[in-house]
Amino acid sequence: MKEYVRILLFSFVTSLLIFIGKNKVPLQFLIDQDIVSEEINMDLFQTWLFFTGIAVSGLWIPIQYAKLKNKTSAQFSIFNDLLAYNKENHFKHLKESIKERNSEFSTRIFKPEGGIIGWWNKQINKSVTLKLIHLEGISDTFHYRNLQFEVRKNEAEGLIGKAYAEEALCVDFDLTSNNYFMTKAQQSKLGNVRFCSAIPIYNNKQSKIIAILAVDSDSQMTFDEEKRKKWEEQMIYYAAFVDKHINI
Amino acid sequence: MSSQQSSNKSGTAKLSKNKTQKIEKGILRKMVSNRDVYLAKEIKKYNNIKVIYD
Numbered sequence: 001m002k003e004y005v006r007i008l009l010f011s012f013v014t015s016l017l018i019f020i021g022k023n024k025v026p027l028q029f030l031i032d033q034d035i036v037s038e039e040i041n042m043d044l045f046q047t048w049l050f051f052t053g054i055a056v057s058g059l060w061i062p063i064q065y066a067k068l069k070n071k072t073s074a075q076f077s078i079f080n081d082l083l084a085y086n087k088e089n090h091f092k093h094l095k096e097s098i099k100e101r102n103s104e105f106s107t108r109i110f111k112p113e114g115g116i117i118g119w120w121n122k123q124i125n126k127s128v129t130l131k132l133i134h135l136e137g138i139s140d141t142f143h144y145r146n147l148q149f150e151v152r153k154n155e156a157e158g159l160i161g162k163a164y165a166e167e168a169l170c171v172d173f174d175l176t177s178n179n180y181f182m183t184k185a186q187q188s189k190l191g192n193v194r195f196c197s198a199i200p201i202y203n204n205k206q207s208k209i210i211a212i213l214a215v216d217s218d219s220q221m222t223f224d225e226e227k228r229k230k231w232e233e234q235m236i237y238y239a240a241f242v243d244k245h246i247n248i
Numbered sequence: 249m250s251s252q253q254s255s256n257k258s259g260t261a262k263l264s265k266n267k268t269q270k271i272e273k274g275i276l277r278k279m280v281s282n283r284d285v286y287l288a289k290e291i292k293k294y295n296n297i298k299v300i301y302d
Contacts (some may be wrong), residue, residue, distance in 0.1 A: 095274045168298035240290035
């Protein structure tokens with residue numbers, strides 16, 4: 001709050017300087033009140049006030065803004081590196097616990113479409129579109145620019161749609177054996193993905209799903225009861241970790 | 249000096265792969281015990297989550 005007041009006050013003062021520099025009424029008022037001497041050269045004084053106002057608002061404020069933006073972006077970069085490091089550690093531990101040290105896992109985040117289109121689809125078409133988004137430090141590279149799954153009243157596309165519709169942690173060991181109402185285009189984009197697991201991420205009140213976290217792999221896997229327990233535990237930890245650090 | 253370590257002339261010790269793995273495992277174990285507390289609020293959301301295997 002203090003910072004808001006400081007910036008607003010500073011901006012107001014510079015605007016006031018420009019205003020006095022272009023308008024004789026305020027300066028005349030100050031002379032009438034004996035605050036400013038009558039002997040002052042009004043035109044020269046106004047010119048100085050005007051250029052001071054211009055210099056501050058045209059140079060000082062933009063420089064401060066640029067400095068702040070650079071600082072924020074540097075801090076974001078450090079934060080993203082830290083996220084990526086934690087993610088790497090998490091997967092190291094996960095692979096260790098399920099004895100799949102050589103398998104590679106990828107993370108994807110899907111977000112329900114918002115805005116007017118999202119609202120329209122939900123209210124009128126009774127459907128939700130889950131769109132792939134990229135979150136720095138968490139999401140892995142996906143070769144296609146977009147991938148989306150639709151959740152309708154009686155069918156949910158993909159394991160992602162299923163996790164959303166059922167509000168469940170879903171695991172499929174062999175995606176090629178299940179179609180999940182997916183279109184040919186969606187199947188082709190998934191390419192060689194064999195294993196997939198998806199879990200919903202909730203808002204703070206736990207009243208709404210704000211995203212679906214998916215972890216997939218090209219390797220086919222089979223889990224016994226013990227590995228299943230460990231996988232569930234790790235997925236919940238990972239979802240909680242993403243939930244805590246990402247503002248979706 | 250331990251058989252798992254070697255040192256160069258400047259006196260800095262280079263850890264063997266085995267030792268590095270042990271240290272990594274130790275760090276991971278510590279990390280796991282800390283994250284329960286750190287992520288407690290978020291983990292609570294998944295207390296009764298349904299699990300579906302296909």
